[in-house]
Every structure is written in structure tokens, then in C-alpha cells.
Amino acid sequence: MTGIIALAIILWPPYDQQPPVHTYGDTALSGAADAEGNGSAGEASDNGLPGYTILIDAGHGGKDPGAGGASGEEEKDFTLSLARKVYALLEQDPLYNPYMTRTDDTFIELEERSGYSNELGADAFLSIHGNTFQDSRVSGTETYYDAASSFPLANSIHRKLAGATGFPDRGVKQEQWKVLEGNESPAILMELGFMTNPEEEAQMLDEAWQDRVAGAIVEGLKEYFSENNRGDGLSDEIP
Numbered sequence: 596m597t598g599i600i601a602l603a604i605i606l607w608p609p610y611d612q613q614p615p616v617h618t619y620g621d622t623a624l625s626g627a628a629d630a631e632g633n634g635s636a637g638e639a640s641d642n643g644l645p646g647y648t649i650l651i652d653a654g655h656g657g658k659d660p661g662a663g664g665a666s667g668e669e670e671k672d673f674t675l676s677l678a679r680k681v682y683a684l685l686e687q688d689p690l691y692n693p694y695m696t697r698t699d700d701t702f703i704e705l706e707e708r709s710g711y712s713n714e715l716g717a718d719a720f721l722s723i724h725g726n727t728f729q730d731s732r733v734s735g736t737e738t739y740y741d742a743a744s745s746f747p748l749a750n751s752i753h754r755k756l757a758g759a760t761g762f763p764d765r766g767v768k769q770e771q772w773k774v775l776e777g778n779e780s781p782a783i784l785m786e787l788g789f790m791t792n793p794e795e796e797a798q799m800l801d802e803a804w805q806d807r808v809a810g811a812i813v814e815g816l817k818e819y820f821s822e823n824n825r826g827d828g829l830s831d832e833i834p
């Protein structure tokens with residue numbers, strides 16, 4: 596008898612069969628209801644119809660604060676603020692259907708972020724981060740890609756970022772970050788500056804700096820797609 600009860604406890608409820616919680620923002624912000632067409636991936640590049648699907652990923656969130664800034668600010672708040680600005684800029688252009696992995700202070704697993712990108716069939720995945728280092732003097736902007744096919748996107752955006760942040764240019768780098776690794780879309784991760792560097796952090800938390808950098812990200816993204824449309828986007832060679 597006790598054996599049967601124990602078995603029933605083990606088998607019920609079926610925890611491993613519970614559907615995943617869908618945490619990807621609210622429809623008002625992450626939807627693209629005003630865009631022409633369905634905006635499904637590849638349409639724009641395949642047949643010239645409007646609708647590049649862009650997934651903007653504000654790094655960290657919820658129980659994961661990310662880097663602790665020099666002033667005590669948390670990376671997760673910086674990334675969300677900048678991600679919202681990038682979203683707002685793209686939303687104004689009918690050629691782009693922007694989505695966000697999170698629109699509030701929510702924890703999302705890295706696999707869920709890349710999974711959402713694959714689910715959407717995103718044309719680009721942009722992960723926004725602030726950097727951290729034990730030595731507070733370390734500074735600069737760097738952009739990461741994993742798959743070689745993501746290098747042209749990283750390169751296009753980094754070229755604009757390097758000037759816009761006003762920080763030392765640490766270059767474009769290859770790294771198997773988990774959020775990039777499982778991503779089937781062209782995917783990059785931007786470390787815009789060092790939160791642990793007091794001078795950089797102060798800039799990064801500044802509204803005007805964020806507006807300028809969001810503009811640079813969008814500029815680089817648009818250049819990437821225009822280069823791809825000309826058919827020479829993939830000619831960018833990995834150094």
C-alpha cells in the first residue's frame with residue numbers, strides 16, 4: 596500500500612511535462628501588429644517584401660542582475676533601457692518587425708532566448724550587455740559572434756558602435772556564448788562598455804548616450820541588410 600502511494604507521489608504531478616512559461620514580453624511591445632505582411636523570416640531577403648524580424652535581447656533580468664556597476668547600478672536595468680530604445684527606433688520603420696526577449700525585470704534562461712529567436716525565425720538577434728572586470732580601469736566596447744555566418748552582422752554594427760560609444764574599440768571577437776551558440780539566426784552579443792569602470796558607467800546610464808548608441812545599432816543593422824540586398828554582405832571576411 597505504501598509502495599503504491601509512494602509511486603503515485605513520484606508520478607504525480609508530472610512536473611517534467613508542464614508547458615514552459617511564455618515570458619517573452621507583452622504583445623503591445625513585442626508584437627508587430629502595425630507592420631505590413633507577416634514579417635516571417637527570410638521574406639525580405641527572398642522576395643523583397645517588407646519585414647525583417649529583429650529580436651532584441653536585453654541581457655540578464657530578474658534574479659540575474661548581471662554586472663554590478665561602479666555606482667551600484669545593475670547591468671540588467673541598463674540592458675533593458677537600451678533594448679527599449681533600439682526597439683522604439685525599429686518600430687518606426689515598416690521594414691522592421693522588432694521583438695524583445697523581455698520587456699520587464701524577468702529572468703529568462705539563455706536557451707529560451709535563443710529558442711525564441713529560432714521560433715520567430717529572426718533575421719537578426721541582438722543581445723545587449725554591459726561588461727565587467729575586477730580592474731575598474733579596464734574599458735571599451737566589443738562585439739561578439741559565434742557562427743561565422745554572423746560575422747557580417749557583428750562587423751556592420753560594431754563599425755557604428757565603436758564611434759558612437761566614445762569608448763576604446765576592443766574589436767569584433769568570436770566566442771561560443773551560450774545565447775549565440777543555439778541561435779540559428781545571425782546573432783551577436785554587444786558588450787557596450789564596462790559597468791565596472793566609473794567613467795564608462797556614468798556615460799552608459801546617461802539618456803543621451805543611450806539614444807546615440809541605440810541609433811548606431813540601428814544604423815549598423817540597416818547597413819547590414821542593405822549590404823545583404825546588394826549581395827555583398829557575406830563578402831566581409833573574418834580577420
Ligand SMILES: [Zn+2]
Nearest residue numbers: 654661724725
Ligand atoms: Zn551581461
